Amino acid sequence: MSTSSRELSRFLILAFAISWIIWAACLAVGLDVTGSSITWLFAIGASGPTIAAIILWCVIRRRMAGISTRWRRSWLWAPAAVALGAAPIALTALALAPGDVAVRLTDGVEPVVAESGGVLLFVVTYLVAGPLAEEFGWRGFAQPRLRERFGLIGTSVVLGAAWALWHVPLYLLPGTGQSAAGLFSLPALLFFASCVPLSAVFLVVSERLGGGVASAVLLHFVLNVGLSVLPLDSALASCLYLGYTTLIAVVLAVTVWRSPRYRAISTSSPTAIAAASRKSSRWSGTSTV
Amino acid sequence: MGLRLPPRAAIYFVSVSDGSFWGVVVGLLQAIVWPVYVVYYVLLGLGA
Numbered sequence: 001m002s003t004s005s006r007e008l009s010r011f012l013i014l015a016f017a018i019s020w021i022i023w024a025a026c027l028a029v030g031l032d033v034t035g036s037s038i039t040w041l042f043a044i045g046a047s048g049p050t051i052a053a054i055i056l057w058c059v060i061r062r063r064m065a066g067i068s069t070r071w072r073r074s075w076l077w078a079p080a081a082v083a084l085g086a087a088p089i090a091l092t093a094l095a096l097a098p099g100d101v102a103v104r105l106t107d108g109v110e111p112v113v114a115e116s117g118g119v120l121l122f123v124v125t126y127l128v129a130g131p132l133a134e135e136f137g138w139r140g141f142a143q144p145r146l147r148e149r150f151g152l153i154g155t156s157v158v159l160g161a162a163w164a165l166w167h168v169p170l171y172l173l174p175g176t177g178q179s180a181a182g183l184f185s186l187p188a189l190l191f192f193a194s195c196v197p198l199s200a201v202f203l204v205v206s207e208r209l210g211g212g213v214a215s216a217v218l219l220h221f222v223l224n225v226g227l228s229v230l231p232l233d234s235a236l237a238s239c240l241y242l243g244y245t246t247l248i249a250v251v252l253a254v255t256v257w258r259s260p261r262y263r264a265i266s267t268s269s270p271t272a273i274a275a276a277s278r279k280s281s282r283w284s285g286t287s288t289v
Numbered sequence: 290m291g292l293r294l295p296p297r298a299a300i301y302f303v304s305v306s307d308g309s310f311w312g313v314v315v316g317l318l319q320a321i322v323w324p325v326y327v328v329y330y331v332l333l334g335l336g337a
Contacts, residue, residue, distance in 0.1 A: 091318060094314075094315060094318055095315060095318045095319050095322070098311050098312075098314075098315045099311075186332065235329065235332070235333075236329050239325045239326075239328060239329045239332075240322060240325055242325070243322035243324070243325035244322060247321060247322055
């Protein structure tokens with residue numbers, strides 16, 4: 001087993017162990033995880049991927065592979081992350097009822113912001129819950145290591161499957177948005193399926209457009225805000241969301257992923273970064289961190 | 290999910306729209322993901 005595969009296995013075991021063990025404890029307590037004394041515990045569990053990545057980065061003592069330090073070469077990742085995060089839900093809302101989108105937006109924003117306790121808390125909550133809690137792990141640690149072995153499709157399928165599987169306990173915990181739908185429901189199935197094309201979108205924006213984890217955090221933030229403001233309240237809406245996400249992923253794969261122009265600004269693989277770090281430490285006589 | 294707009298799907302969705310500009314735009318938006326509607330109605334038929 002190669003170093004990258006070993007690191008990837010360790011990451012997945014650690015991320016799932018942190019999240020699932022803590023969430024199992026929350027499930028055993030039986031309280032609402034979003035509005036009770038165990039909310040902090042639930043939040044730690046939800047941060048499993050990022051905690052696992054930080055632990056492993058400390059253990060490996062290697063430069064944070066996947067976090068692009070060359071984002072300045074491309075400015076495109078920021079607007080792309082916002083546009084691609086908003087596009088699936090916006091297209092879904094337009095295809096369902098174009099006349100209602102403006103009303104749904106204005107009606108949807110106010111309660112979501114009020115529920116968070118104001119604009120600042122809304123931004124902080126939506127930035128931490130999901131984007132910061134997960135992306136250092138999925139897109140920062142796992143994605144570049146998967147990319148060493150697999151292409152766009154393989155990485156998206158494996159990472160999307162892991163990402164979907166990691167979400168399963170959320171469908172069992174009282175108080176989460178997912179628990180209202182239920183684990184064996186059509187929206188749950190469609191959500192799990194959408195993790196694969198979404199992983200492809202994340203991969204293109206974070207790697208090909210050189211956005212790194214910052215772009216993944218922004219993309220995840222916009223996705224979550226979009227789904228909260230314009231929730232998928234019917235089976236057809238969930239189907240359309242999956243359809244548009246898949247379509248966007250295919251378009252990105254055919255255009256941006258294959259383009260030599262964007263290949264040039266891709267993030268380096270962890271092995272390449274490690275090799276470069278070893279080389280530079282040999283010259284400078286210092287250990288790499 | 291094809292990258293090209295399937296003409297028959299576009300014709301169908303535009304024909305069932307209200308004929309307004311936005312109605313046609315929405316019809317085209319629906320047409321580019323026409324398999325979604327097929328899967329959805331199949332699932333409905335199966336009682337999912």
